Amino acid sequence: MKHDTGSCFPANRVTSLLGCSYPLVQGGMAWVADANLAAAVSNAGGLGLIAAASMPPELLEAQLIKVRELTDKPFGLNIMLMSPTVDQVIKLAAKHKVPIVTTGAGSPGKVIDFLKPLGTIVIPVIASVAQAKRVEKQGADAVVAEGMEAGGHIGELTTMVLIPQITDSVEIPVLAAGGIADGRGIAAAFALGAEGVQVGTRFVCCTESTVHPAYKEAVLNARDRSNVVTGRFTGHPVRCLKNRLTSKFEELEKCGATVEEYERLGAGRLRAAVVDGDVDWGSVMAGQSAALVNDIKPAEEIIRVMFQEAFQVTASLSGKITC
Template sequence: MFHTKLCDILGIKYPIIQGGMAWVATAELAAAVSNAGGLGIIGAGNAPASFVRQQIRKARELTDKPFGVNVMLMSPFVEEVMDAVCEERVSVITTGAGNPGKYIERLKSLDIKVIPVVPSVALAKRMEREGVDAVIAEGTESGGHIGELTTLALVPQVVDAVNIPVVAAGGIADGRGFVAAMALGACGVQIGTRFICAVECTAHENYKKAVLQAGDRDSVVTGRPTGHPVRVLKNRLTRQFELLEKNHAPVEEFEKLGAGKLKAAVVDGDVEYGSVMAGQIAGLVNEIKPAAQIIQDILGQAKVVIEKVRGMI
């Protein structure tokens, strides 16, 4: 019922991609999502190539299904990470925080699928011209680094502008969001925040609890003056960022305050002074479940929603 062109391109059962969240999206989570029929993604973040390579090899021990790596193009290790991804011949890469254009030819020559995250129609069209396999149109509702347009506004405009599959991301956590994305013309969805609370996710329990306890207004955007805003959950760290903005502090102070804070939250469990990246959909996440159950819940609810809509027509 939910087989789309994206499934054929990626060799997966369901058109669900797990977001490549740095420190959160480890081999364990990626393998679990892939084993459940979606596409698991290892988040490279700012990690060196040795870590990424180790994660790829661990994922291969846990699944024989396709999985991918998310490469953050702002990483100081991006060149060596790309080398590792190519040498390990992963099935797919998704990219964020930039334009992967200069890597596309090499990746495609190795039959690695390339799916960049795009925050605008202009970048989506450019990526299509450069030969990517699909694009992820990510709305500002997402956790982590964000653009300005909402998912509802961005996805249909990207769908109308390109002829390659479009994956919707941002504000999707259940079957209702899944169906809404398909109605907008997407061939699949990328889900991040919901998978933080998967059993297989290795994030610190404090991080998971912060997401479970979040309400509809608990996510805020920090660091806008840097040009690279980040959506996180409110805590003492976000109040420090607010003070920097109020005082018109230089960009260097924002960068200094944010350095290492994601790892502090995800790995060390510091949810007061760490960066608890999560999307606006966090208020819908209220239970920790295996990744396979999360996917089946989404698909089951989607079927119910579709039947309900059919009954209204």
């Protein structure tokens, strides 16, 4: 990184690919990443995402229309491949000419095959070297390599060990995700070989974020041991902030509950937290970086300050590391 405290990051493969000032993608957080947040991040020089998740198609279409009313910058759509509405989401992405799509929770083959010929940039979120190599062969334009520090559904490797292995294994650009909430994390990601970052939890506590104030407060109050991972036995582990719901999940696991019983308890709990503000029995998904989030600021200030700090950290290393 060149030292620069201005509004633009020196162009690299990620900024050129995304058409952004900063090599930063906002995480595709279900129920959190709506048109308001996506537009705010894009207007601030990053790439904002709308999370399709299992959103009804008519609501998603309204969001895709709204985001273009709020920004003329590039934006993206996160597609959860396990969603029952995934085929409709892909068609909506094509209809509305969404410039960039990120994918998660499944193989992105059909997304790449359908949308890339239309000019859409496709960036899968992956958690292993095997996945990265596979999606590169399928035609992915870049990958987001997400460590287990991230919130929501996670893999098994930490960001620290995952990123160097991914960058050594593929030729396409790599964005790092998981545990990044300030400039120190961005500098570390670049030191590990990434060319960009994806940031999720920090943007929960963003002025433009429409999540319930109680959800934001839970993130602001998080400490280093406030996180817990539940559901490992289901094959789909999830990282959340500890509350009565996560305690109940742990109780079910100890009692040998079935996957069906576990999933019944979890149904609708993310919306309950994000929209209704139920931080006791709702699923308060947040990464381990929640402990680094201490205030609510506009997206523009969050991004600008993070990159200023990243430049400063990088510059200071020249005096700390010598031969």
